[in-house]
Amino acid sequence: MDNTDVKLLKYKGYYFEGSSADVDFLEHLDDFEIRDDDVFIITYPKSGTIWTQQILSSIYFEGHRNRAETVETIDRVPFLEYNMHKMDYLKRPSPRLFSSHIPYYLAPKDLKNKKAKIIYIYRNPKDVLTSYFHFSNYLVTLEASDNMEQFMERFLEGKVVGSLWFDHVRGWYEHRHDFNILFMMYEEMNKDLRSSVLKINHFLEKELSEEDLDAVVNQATFQNMKYNPQANYDGILKHEIGTRTNDGHFLRKGTIGDWKHHLTVDQNERFDRIFHRKMKDFPLKFIWDTNEE
Numbered sequence: 001m002d003n004t005d006v007k008l009l010k011y012k013g014y015y016f017e018g019s020s021a022d023v024d025f026l027e028h029l030d031d032f033e034i035r036d037d038d039v040f041i042i043t044y045p046k047s048g049t050i051w052t053q054q055i056l057s058s059i060y061f062e063g064h065r066n067r068a069e070t071v072e073t074i075d076r077v078p079f080l081e082y083n084m085h086k087m088d089y090l091k092r093p094s095p096r097l098f099s100s101h102i103p104y105y106l107a108p109k110d111l112k113n114k115k116a117k118i119i120y121i122y123r124n125p126k127d128v129l130t131s132y133f134h135f136s137n138y139l140v141t142l143e144a145s146d147n148m149e150q151f152m153e154r155f156l157e158g159k160v161v162g163s164l165w166f167d168h169v170r171g172w173y174e175h176r177h178d179f180n181i182l183f184m185m186y187e188e189m190n191k192d193l194r195s196s197v198l199k200i201n202h203f204l205e206k207e208l209s210e211e212d213l214d215a216v217v218n219q220a221t222f223q224n225m226k227y228n229p230q231a232n233y234d235g236i237l238k239h240e241i242g243t244r245t246n247d248g249h250f251l252r253k254g255t256i257g258d259w260k261h262h263l264t265v266d267q268n269e270r271f272d273r274i275f276h277r278k279m280k281d282f283p284l285k286f287i288w289d290t291n292e293e
């Protein structure tokens with residue numbers, strides 16, 4: 001695998017995708033001016049970011065609900081730390097929607113005024129690992145691996161964009177009282193999309209007609225997103241950053257438990273041992289399999 005375009009940037013102990021992150025911006029992130037009606041999606045990579053971007057922008061923008069809007073997902077809900085299109089975030093009209101993979105300790109200090117809202121999506125880490133393995137081999141700026149063993153090693157060391165999954169999820173959860181934050185589980189969204197959209201809608205204090213709600217849910221199904229270029233970051237990934245293959249999609253399988261097809265028995269047992277050690281006493285539950293309640 002060719003890794004010549006890979007750029008991993010470590011800033012304050014956390015790994016960013018180095019070709020898109022701007023160190024000057026990061027240095028001022030703490031003072032980034034937050035508005036009360038800002039909404040942030042915060043995730044560890046591969047946990048359902050683009051899905052929630054789709055849901056949020058459909059809730060907020062009627063044009064998007066009726067498919068009249070042409071702006072790409074990435075420009076509707078831009079990444080705070082990856083300002084790909086050099087937007088002036090300070091001049092964006094309210095309500096501003098942002099996504100981010102930052103850990104809790106890099107959050108702008110104004111976010112602690114508890115008015116702006118954060119939606120934190122978490123996903124079982126074996127599926128995160130599996131999704132991330134494929135995505136790292138897809139995007140030219142992420143380090144590709146020859147096999148799962150190699151990638152799993154880096155994931156468990158935290159030498160990937162997003163750093164260590166365990167620290168990210170624990171960090172945000174343990175500091176939840178500092179923020180106005182809703183925790184959503186990828187697997188619950190997957191099992192019951194409509195209830196999840198309603199939960200998000202309620203948290204956002206938005207009122208949508210039944211018809212609008214149906215449109216939001218309909219546009220956020222995997223089938224409807226998978227072949228929609230806007231819902232796959234096609235513009236930015238295929239034409240700006242670059243991919244290692246032409247036939248992939250950002251949306252891959254969108255299932256629960258795909259890790260079972262990619263981890264060996266030994267790898268799975270090792271993962272379990274580390275998970276149980278690192279997540280001991282962690283109260284959020286995880287769903288590992290599609291049949292699990």
Ligand SMILES: Nc1ncnc2c1ncn2[C@@H]1O[C@H](COP(=O)(O)O)[C@@H](OP(=O)(O)O)[C@H]1O
Pocket residue numbers: 043044045046047048049050051127130131132134190220221222223225250251252253254255258
């Ligand atoms: N509508 C949807 N339903 C289910 N999964 C979705 C989805 N939209 C995106 N995903 C999945 O979310 C993962 C990407 O997360 P992120 O946006 O945080 O990088 C991918 O997982 P898979 O690689 O397992 O398919 C992708 O397919």
Ligand SMILES: CCc1ccc(OS(=O)(=O)O)cc1
Pocket residue numbers: 017020045046074079082084101161233236
């Ligand atoms: C802004 C587009 C983009 C860039 C890099 C990504 O990778 S990761 O999720 O940070 O690993 C995703 C989206």
